[in-house]
Amino acid sequence: MPGEDCHFPDWLPARAMGCRALLLLPFLSFGAAMMIQLGPKSFGSEYFPTNPTSDPAVANNYSVLYFQQKVDHFGFYNSRTFKQRYLIADKHWKANGGTILFYTGNEGDIVWFCNNTGFMWDVAKELKAMLVFAEHRYYGESLPFGEESFKDAQHLDFLTSEQALADFAELIKHLKRTVPGAKNQPVIAIGGSYGGMLAAWFRMKYPHLVVGALASSAPIWQFDDLVPCGVFMKIVTEDFRKSSPQCSESIRRSWKAINRHSTTGSDLQWLTKTFHLCSPLNFEDITTLKEWLSETWVNLAMVDYPYEASFLQPLPAWPVTVVCQYLKNPNVSDTVLLQNIFQALNIYYNYSGQAQCLNISQTATSSLGATGWGYQSCTELVMPICSNGVDDMFESYIWDFDKFSNDCFNQWGVKPRLNWIITLYGGKNISSHSNIIFSNGDLDPWSGGGVTKDITDTLVAINIPNGAHHLDLRASTAFDPSTVLLSRSLEVKHMKKWIADFYKNAKP
């Protein structure tokens, strides 16, 4: 539990350690640019709900295995190894005839991904598939240096996407060598979010090991200046505006209302009471309060699913719409506006009706993976995010790489490289690759950094109207809109084409 243990090197100043902030704002750290001054936050935390299984029926149908990996695939001096955890489900596997669906694990516990990627379970029978879920190094149980993995920059030095892809490559070779009837079978990489980026990059870098990749909600272009840094918050805003323009306008006006109502001690008392906060606010908490609010709106946009679900929090169907019912009128006094904001928050944090008070140090129930992600977003996965308060409903936040870089150095003792990911993976110039599906829901803020237009016949975009963050990878439900049903069926069609081509080319 790296995030909980909050391991930081001794030489980091206490303020920079930001352990509190780390637990406080887990998600937005994917947009760590905005918030880094308060510490690392976790994109991964979106995956850690109160209820750890969305589909208990499949939760026990896998084996847990471990594979010995080199800590450093790219050098020979460090000969240390560690155990990478992976899961296998082979109920529908057909030896010498089936396909291996390989989940390229991202920043969290692999069991959780396994339980929340129902799509793979749903298509296993049709594809006679063996399901493999590979844990990403430095997450879950796959810690290269055990409890010391996050000790300092030297121990964290092997936490990169390149090393993770190499782990996947070695694991696939191992499976082909050891699983009966797997040797000559095709493998397809599947992943969501950062895991979707890894699936796409894996097909790009190791096309000899996977016949194709399904990259769901993978913002592979949310780097450097490939897309405007404002696009993320603009999409969040648009989700609320679509529900009603009054809703996004209410949120836009709330920031100044908070600023105006946080100048005196009695202001703070009033805010604490109005938001039903568990701990009384101090003046220095106001920034944290606003970030907590921002992240709540972002999270709501990401998990705006068409059915009741328990992803980040237990939520009703279409939670943005529900929330916006309390934000119908921006033309009210500050006090009424902020009371309305509380009503909206109460949906997100207290849908179950069990909460006694709201805690601004939490937006989701677990921060597993937060430390690792904090490091990754401060090294190679630098994703610029900004807001201007005009095209979006947030306070203005300017993307300043130099400041970001210095903050990263203060926090981790290493400096990020802004361009490396593009040099390595090609940025927008990826047309020579093949067999990758990029799926995105238009409600998902990350779709702004994703591939939403076909690049070639075999590098295809699937856009899912009214889809939130990797909705297509979730288990099929009776409430799925036709758009996601169609998308999943298209995805399977592409996979079958890759498999057929594989067999055609394999013939002598």
Place this chain on the structure above:
Amino acid sequence: MPGEDCHFPDWLPARAMGCRALLLLPFLSFGAAMMIQLGPKSFGSEYFPTNPTSDPAVANNYSVLYFQQKVDHFGFYNSRTFKQRYLIADKHWKANGGTILFYTGNEGDIVWFCNNTGFMWDVAKELKAMLVFAEHRYYGESLPFGEESFKDAQHLDFLTSEQALADFAELIKHLKRTVPGAKNQPVIAIGGSYGGMLAAWFRMKYPHLVVGALASSAPIWQFDDLVPCGVFMKIVTEDFRKSSPQCSESIRRSWKAINRHSTTGSDLQWLTKTFHLCSPLNFEDITTLKEWLSETWVNLAMVDYPYEASFLQPLPAWPVTVVCQYLKNPNVSDTVLLQNIFQALNIYYNYSGQAQCLNISQTATSSLGATGWGYQSCTELVMPICSNGVDDMFESYIWDFDKFSNDCFNQWGVKPRLNWIITLYGGKNISSHSNIIFSNGDLDPWSGGGVTKDITDTLVAINIPNGAHHLDLRASTAFDPSTVLLSRSLEVKHMKKWIADFYKNAKP
């Protein structure tokens, strides 16, 4: 001059340091498997002739530049940088209209490659090309830790093909940013031998940076069990057998003749005298003597060019044929046979007529790059080579990876990984890539590990009958056989197609 300085870590046992052997058998180290017990040898040395310029007319027409590279592209902890040397020749360069021909430097001084890759100079005008020759890290002047670069396994840890490819990627990005009119121009990777492997791998891993690659005499399949380990020595033998079966048979019989004539002190005196050796032989020199002979035959096969040339040594046209004139009769006494062997050696080592005696610690005049290559062939570039004395004319040598691995560990303190290169670059499963020319001469022993059949329409093999090691990359001469002229013209045709496709795809 790493090879000459012979830097080795203090903890290596004196015997394992093998500095003498390192200077003794530079080339065969590409097949280091055979000879590692005596120390590292250099594939690279083939490139270091007595006369450092084969084409003095072009030798000064370039600028020498340096680019700051990260020592470790794959981690953030080590923030050290070093200066990579590269050369630019832009006489024919057309800004906003030309092509960048990028030589992916291999295991040696880049100036030497520049001067010995006349093909690039010859096509520069036709392609309006800027020529760039990028030095490989740990060779020439591009030493990541200066004089300490070869100090120990920790300093050598950044000497891998992956790091070298990343250097090339960063350098190309730098050129596109800084050279006027280069930003939107196509780049083609070109290399020979290990440089050819790098060119091919570069196109595979960074297809967004180069529109294609010319991989000349690149044995990308000389790994693990992709080709039989005996193929290399078989081709060497075939070259001599083609000249006359008596020739290869004479060499085959010479080993036992040496064995029979190295049992007494007077035997050694006789051998020393017969071979005109500079230093008297001891009993422990006999293995070295035979390796020196083996390497001489291998070198002759590699540089069996159709014209007088000064590559490893000054040599006549078709040197194998010339040498074989002294080896017409295997059915003679041991003493006559060995006297004939000397006559053959005398062509290779004394074509100029200046040599007073022969030195078994040399097969070429420089060992630049030997240390680096010794390390590379003991880590990721493990190329199994064996002989059986039946299908080839050499003494039997069994490929034994375990022994090889232990010897590498004794020498470098690191263990090789046999499968990594195949896991990383795909082995024979590379059909999803595009735009790579694999050219091979059938006289070249390395063609046995090369791609000699088309894989797809855009992964093409060009075979050059009567061609030796990367003959096609050498400057055009009046003595070039039509086969190599045709090959070069085909190569240019492919390049023009890549360039045309690049512009076609670049259009909006």
